[in-house]
Amino acid sequence: MNILEKITQAKDTFSKSEKKVAEVILANPQTAIHSSIATLANMSDVSEPTVNRFCRRLNTKGFPDFKLHLAQSLANGTPYVNRHVDENDGPEEYTNKIFESTMAALDIARQSVDINTVNRVVDLLTQAKHISFFGLGASASVAHDALNKFFRFNVPVMYFEDIVMQRMSTMNSQVGDVIVLISHTGRTKSLVEIAQIARANDATVVGITAKNSPLGKECNYVLSLDVPEDTDMYMPMASRIAQLTLIDILATGFTLRRGNKFRDNLKRVKESLKDSRFSL
Amino acid sequence: MNILEKITQAKDTFSKSEKKVAEVILANPQTAIHSSIATLANMSDVSEPTVNRFCRRLNTKGFPDFKLHLAQSLANGTPYVNRHVDENDGPEEYTNKIFESTMAALDIARQSVDINTVNRVVDLLTQAKHISFFGLGASASVAHDALNKFFRFNVPVMYFEDIVMQRMSTMNSQVGDVIVLISHTGRTKSLVEIAQIARANDATVVGITAKNSPLGKECNYVLSLDVPEDTDMYMPMASRIAQLTLIDILATGFTLRRGNKFRDNLKRVKESLKDSRFSL
DNA sequence: TCAAGTTTGTAGTAAAATTACAACTTTAAC
DNA sequence: GTTAAAGTTGTAATTTTACTACAAACTTGA
Numbered sequence: 001m002n003i004l005e006k007i008t009q010a011k012d013t014f015s016k017s018e019k020k021v022a023e024v025i026l027a028n029p030q031t032a033i034h035s036s037i038a039t040l041a042n043m044s045d046v047s048e049p050t051v052n053r054f055c056r057r058l059n060t061k062g063f064p065d066f067k068l069h070l071a072q073s074l075a076n077g078t079p080y081v082n083r084h085v086d087e088n089d090g091p092e093e094y095t096n097k098i099f100e101s102t103m104a105a106l107d108i109a110r111q112s113v114d115i116n117t118v119n120r121v122v123d124l125l126t127q128a129k130h131i132s133f134f135g136l137g138a139s140a141s142v143a144h145d146a147l148n149k150f151f152r153f154n155v156p157v158m159y160f161e162d163i164v165m166q167r168m169s170t171m172n173s174q175v176g177d178v179i180v181l182i183s184h185t186g187r188t189k190s191l192v193e194i195a196q197i198a199r200a201n202d203a204t205v206v207g208i209t210a211k212n213s214p215l216g217k218e219c220n221y222v223l224s225l226d227v228p229e230d231t232d233m234y235m236p237m238a239s240r241i242a243q244l245t246l247i248d249i250l251a252t253g254f255t256l257r258r259g260n261k262f263r264d265n266l267k268r269v270k271e272s273l274k275d276s277r278f279s280l
Numbered sequence: 281m282n283i284l285e286k287i288t289q290a291k292d293t294f295s296k297s298e299k300k301v302a303e304v305i306l307a308n309p310q311t312a313i314h315s316s317i318a319t320l321a322n323m324s325d326v327s328e329p330t331v332n333r334f335c336r337r338l339n340t341k342g343f344p345d346f347k348l349h350l351a352q353s354l355a356n357g358t359p360y361v362n363r364h365v366d367e368n369d370g371p372e373e374y375t376n377k378i379f380e381s382t383m384a385a386l387d388i389a390r391q392s393v394d395i396n397t398v399n400r401v402v403d404l405l406t407q408a409k410h411i412s413f414f415g416l417g418a419s420a421s422v423a424h425d426a427l428n429k430f431f432r433f434n435v436p437v438m439y440f441e442d443i444v445m446q447r448m449s450t451m452n453s454q455v456g457d458v459i460v461l462i463s464h465t466g467r468t469k470s471l472v473e474i475a476q477i478a479r480a481n482d483a484t485v486v487g488i489t490a491k492n493s494p495l496g497k498e499c500n501y502v503l504s505l506d507v508p509e510d511t512d513m514y515m516p517m518a519s520r521i522a523q524l525t526l527i528d529i530l531a532t533g534f535t536l537r538r539g540n541k542f543r544d545n546l547k548r549v550k551e552s553l554k555d556s557r558f559s560l
Numbered sequence: 561t562c563a564a565g566t567t568t569g570t571a572g573t574a575a576a577a578t579t580a581c582a583a584c585t586t587t588a589a590c
Numbered sequence: 591g592t593t594a595a596a597g598t599t600g601t602a603a604t605t606t607t608a609c610t611a612c613a614a615a616c617t618t619g620a
Contacts, residue, residue, distance in 0.1 A: 015598060033348055037577060047600045063577060068313055071351040085532055091399040098529050099390035103383045110379035119371040141425035148418050237528045241521055248517045249378050252365055277467040278494045295567060317608060327569045343608060
């Protein structure tokens, strides 16, 4: 595991002085790898052995070894950690933290996506007679976004915020229709019902949701995303960004499957916006 | 550049003994980063100062610095690059490319955000009598998402997709109201008009848009995001992810400004969902 | 072959990291 | 409250590691 994440995670097990060291390192890891144990001790306002003990607590052989691990964490690839926003953070801190934890979440999500399912879902979507995107709460805007993308493909695509409309529309679904249900937790009752109605009508149900959730179990295909949520904020943040990225992937897969001529079509949709815009 | 590549490339400029060092390092770089200058000198059958000179020849400050560079080169993972999707990409390739370019875009966006403006906008929002979020097309779902977030704060917040509703609502705006207009290009005519109406009513207009665009010029505050768009796809992708992240930042700033008691409020909103969900 | 230049190693020095131990806190029990 | 035990932290000494200065040994070309 990335040592920066490890520090964040193990913060509670640290002693007072060790926490000081952790703070200084997390605040400026780039400086840390270029400092000696003495300067780092000074910056953290602790003694040199404390820094050394801090390093060992993280299962490194000592300070130089720790610096090596830190350097590797900082190397391009996985530079970002899911850093939680703190009460006392100023604008600069929370802005950077949110960007970084969003990137970190995407990185984790990427590793959890099942490519085969993506491929099969893209297949389904290209062959669908009708596509519907439904979500509620925070996932409603994701469904909304999906509408905006797939609508450009000149495919019959639907999106409703209203659960009654979602229900009525699903009642009329049939074989060949694909219904994409979006829910981070997969425990939204009314969406589970929609899934059941759809399957009773032999429509295909794709869930962008948690694998073993009540909703997940009702779906023909589940695209699950493991995303660490900052539960302190009591708001869905990273999860819906990951969902949106997944929508982008499905849309991209769709256009690639449809081939080159189809891309001209997209270009035309984009150009149709010209009149509603000021020219460059 | 990767220091391992650098060694291979600069091999010709090395002296006989330095080449020996290069060989040993290239043959087993993992061992090299965990060795002291003495052991490495021994393995290469040269003296310690030779190893040191070798390090300096590669523009490093010395042996420890060289090890740091080497460690970074060895760190696993590819950097976040904006890799464009290619016609012939399979599901695995385009999935990874989209995740990576989204992360790369966020990284670039992060560097372009003006923290001072973020801070001032958060200020405005916390003091606003009414907050409106308007966007069209792909930005509509971003505005939709903003509604979902700010609505939890128990603040009078509005969101319309319909330009007539947007217009009517803005007509009634007054001092102390904040209208957030979202548009990637900043060239959507009807949003520019909304901005003009709002300012005529002394409401404050915040644009999440391009700085020097027609819309940007009509705003009191502009939060601009430099995001590289994959224009090949003819679809907004990374831009709206960056916009959403910015919404997260504003929402977070808002809650932090409001303090601890307010967080309990958010918790209550979240708990109110319980009945609409299946329990764990 | 010899002188100028380069390369290399030896020995000493400086810096950095680690260890051992003592002083100081904290915690919990009485 | 007092006190003993456990845990934490810092000081000082020690060891390890890296670097510098300089001299010896090669190379090169006239």
